[in-house]
Amino acid sequence: GEDVEQSLFLSVREGDSSVINCTYTDSSSTYLYWYKQEPGAGLQLLTYIFSNMDMKQDQRLTVLLNKKDKHLSLRIADTQTGDSAIYFCAESSRGFQKLVFGTGTRLLVSP
Amino acid sequence: NAGVTQTPKFQVLKTGQSMTLQCAQDMNHEYMSWYRQDPGMGLRLIHYSVGAGITDQGEVPNGYNVSRSTTEDFPLRLLSAAPSQTSVYFCASSYSPPSTNEKLFFGSGTQLSVL
Numbered sequence: 307g308e309d310v311e312q313s314l315f316l317s318v319r320e321g322d323s324s325v326i327n328c329t330y331t332d333s334s335s336t337y338l339y340w341y342k343q344e345p346g347a348g349l350q351l352l353t354y355i356f357s358n359m360d361m362k363q364d365q366r367l368t369v370l371l372n373k374k375d376k377h378l379s380l381r382i383a384d385t386q387t388g389d390s391a392i393y394f395c396a397e398s399s400r401g402f403q404k405l406v407f408g409t410g411t412r413l414l415v416s417p
Numbered sequence: 418n419a420g421v422t423q424t425p426k427f428q429v430l431k432t433g434q435s436m437t438l439q440c441a442q443d444m445n446h447e448y449m450s451w452y453r454q455d456p457g458m459g460l461r462l463i464h465y466s467v468g469a470g471i472t473d474q475g476e477v478p479n480g481y482n483v484s485r486s487t488t489e490d491f492p493l494r495l496l497s498a499a500p501s502q503t504s505v506y507f508c509a510s511s512y513s514p515p516s517t518n519e520k521l522f523f524g525s526g527t528q529l530s531v532l
Contacts, residue, residue, distance in 0.1 A: 348507055348523030403514035409459040
């Protein structure tokens, strides 16, 4: 079955770049997503990338996809304290009517 | 526009009790789903529905029932609560199943403790 793995914790200083990594096993993944969960709230979609792309940039966010290694990363430039949250990667596959989420990476940004 | 509304926000149950977690959306979404979130395990899919009258099992369906009699509502029933069901439950919906670039809209969660 599908499996999505992330490291559990990342700590950075304000103004630095953050890189959150994710690996997945399903080679038929069609879309890969990054969701953000702030304390006490549900998840919100940050960005997504289609499997035939290798990079997508959206303001401070850069998503890199290495399909050969099944590796996805999210880079946040100029990280702010408001970026402190849990970040989940997720993947969907054509024909599978569900998203499979990773374990989530807790990002802590210190002043 | 309320989005996805979950009730209650918090619930404490005794082992063996039954209850229903409510989920309603006002966006005319066909696809609705229930996830549970546990520390170190991310979100795991319990049940999902691609439209009224249609439901299917996710990764961890045991101990839970769902029904989808209307497009708006997708209640999750715990038949006989167990301590292993202590978790945070999220309902999520989208226009179509997420095997596209559809965005999932999440409710704010229900924190359930089973003693």
